[in-house]
Amino acid sequence: MSRPSARSVVKEIATGFVDLDVRRSDEPDDGPIAWPGYRAAREAASKRSGEDESVLCGTAEIGGVEAVVIAFEFGFLGGSIGQRTGDRVEAAFARAVESRLPVVSLIATGGSRMQQGMRALSQLQRIARAAAGARSVPQISVLRDPTTGGGWATLGASADVILALPEAQVGFAGSRVRPADAPAEAYTAEAKLAWGQVDRIVPPAALPGVLERWLRLLTSPTTEAADPPHALGSAGLPDSGWAAVQAARAADRPRAAEYLDAYFEWREDVSGDRCGGVDSGVLCGFGWRGGRTIAYAAQCGTATLPAGFRTAARLVRLASRLGIPVLTFVDTPGAANDAAAERAGAGAAIAELFEAIAGAAVPITTLVIGEGGSGGALAFAAPGSTWVTPNAYFSVTTPEAAAAILKLPADEVPALADRLRLRPQDLVELGIARSVVGPADRG
Structure with missing residues (x-):
């Protein structure tokens, strides 16, 4: 199944994307647990996707509102979360706090990177800590296909507003590890909406406009109380x-x-x-x-x-x-x-x-x-x-x-x-x- 690249997804919703300059963690060519063939797999993924990691992080304008954008590249090892993914996501949230910018996460990931073992899994704690430390700014997630594992359980489910693309696979369990008799429809964006875990399903064509509206709404704080609305209907007071x-x-x-x-x-x-x-x-x-x-x-x-x-x-x-x-x-x-x-x-x-x-x-x-x-x-x-x-x-x-x-x-x-x-x-x-x-x- 062909999926759009992360950069093409960003281009559809934003203008002027600039990659963050992120210091990368030192990592041996064969990864922290010396997984056989890991270096070759990374090189092949980079050649196939045009990226050197599973996530892009940068700043861009969405409908005239500047934001920090985190976009997963599924073509790079299934958008899996590894140590350098954590480097970039952590830096993205730090930039958001420093510059008082909202964060938009465009998620498409199968979860943690097997070839890095527990080093990869521990990135979920790192990402959760970074997101928690950025609660002073709005956080919006967009669930693409698929959004599973730690990507759903951190950036996806923890956002202030959760949007999803139609029929996206969404769930903590990916398709290869869930129970054999589990109904596929339980792992969809539509199911998550029905179960109160997603705010809205948005067709791709409507996504730029919806994100613009949400960013305008969530970045317009004020200290003034809302005026009570005028009454609609009858103005007469009841006599009993x-x-x-x-x-x-x-x-x-x-x-x-x-x-x-x-x-x-x-x-x-x-x-x-x-x-x-x-x-x-x-x-x-x-x-x-x-x-x-x-x-x-x-x-x-x-x-x-x-x-x-x-x-x-x-x-x-x-x-x-x-x-x-x-x-x-x-x-x-x-x-x-x-x-x-x-x-x-x-x-x-x-x-x-x-x-x-x-x-x-x-x-x-x-x-x-x-x-x-x-x-x-x-x-x-x-x-x-x-x-x-x-x-x-x-x-x-x-x-x-x-x-x-x-x-x-x-x-x-x-x-x-x-x-x-x-x-x-x-x-x-x-x-x-x-x-x-x-x-x-x-x-």
């Missing part, structure tokens, strides 16, 4: 608690996607909790508004799954690290509370988001746009910086759940909604919300 609940539950009420589309000029989503889960009822990502970037984590009106809380926590931690303010939208009847949610660690996931928001080093703005059901809603809210729309409510729990807890009959639910003081205006009086937002001025 039960009316507030009914308004929040109305099928035609504006939802998070509508608010995001109205608020941002354009945006890019992240997807998944990186440990096997995706919650389609939570939208997270970064958006462009008025020349600056704002991160968002939005509930979409469904019971929030553990994966949703973990994805939101991932988003908040990333935004905090990069100096990007966050906007959250509260809209859920509550956290999912079935057996599957408990098995997936609902309590720990909610705690993770509470902690991420409590420890954020950037301002967080919250707008309650629908149902605010108990702790599953509160986990998305910023203390002291929460606003509410007229067709929303926020409560210690839903009126129905409160009735069940207090052993009250179902016909008392509407009256109980009043006693819970969950209307928008009640939330302002109680100091939970700063104010009720109105619709945009159309005049």
Whole structure:
């Protein structure tokens, strides 16, 4: 199977690529463990690929944004990671930190180089240390075919944003070492997207534009808090608690996607909790508004799954690290509370988001746009910086759940909604919300 060279891949997405000048580790011609024929294999790989190592590292411009680029050359011993690969990757991250440049890794590797034994495997620790030391700059990985072994378990899976080419082979186990009965589809970019381990699959033709957008988003920090969005829909306040609940539950009420589309000029989503889960009822990502970037984590009106809380926590931690303010939208009847949610660690996931928001080093703005059901809603809210729309409510729990807890009959639910003081205006009086937002001025 013919694969494009690393330099041709870089040329497709970037301009002005300049190789880094990297000091190479001393290495005997036959490698650190004197592997028979290693020198000849390297020479043949160099002649075939036109490169002297399995990775190119340099600086380039992607859509006008300067970045450090790490590009694997699969034609050189299968893009395998050896000692000199580690030299180059380490130098690339050092340059990124020194120059405050984002890192884009274009990965195509079969893993560690067998002919170097443990010296090759130990490069994974070196690469992980270099990437960890560069957390002050954005890191984006692009998973090409294949991305397996240590390439996936270091540069690939550890990046802030993970993009993948369609049908790329992605997995820790390469095709020659995985179980014979393992389904091939489990080792694809599409599977990793479904399992919350990849943010987006991008066709090659679209990759330059997508990378440009991501680089613009992640390199535009600001200290200014996000303004709360204007309310969409009805501007009238409910006259009772039960009316507030009914308004929040109305099928035609504006939802998070509508608010995001109205608020941002354009945006890019992240997807998944990186440990096997995706919650389609939570939208997270970064958006462009008025020349600056704002991160968002939005509930979409469904019971929030553990994966949703973990994805939101991932988003908040990333935004905090990069100096990007966050906007959250509260809209859920509550956290999912079935057996599957408990098995997936609902309590720990909610705690993770509470902690991420409590420890954020950037301002967080919250707008309650629908149902605010108990702790599953509160986990998305910023203390002291929460606003509410007229067709929303926020409560210690839903009126129905409160009735069940207090052993009250179902016909008392509407009256109980009043006693819970969950209307928008009640939330302002109680100091939970700063104010009720109105619709945009159309005049």
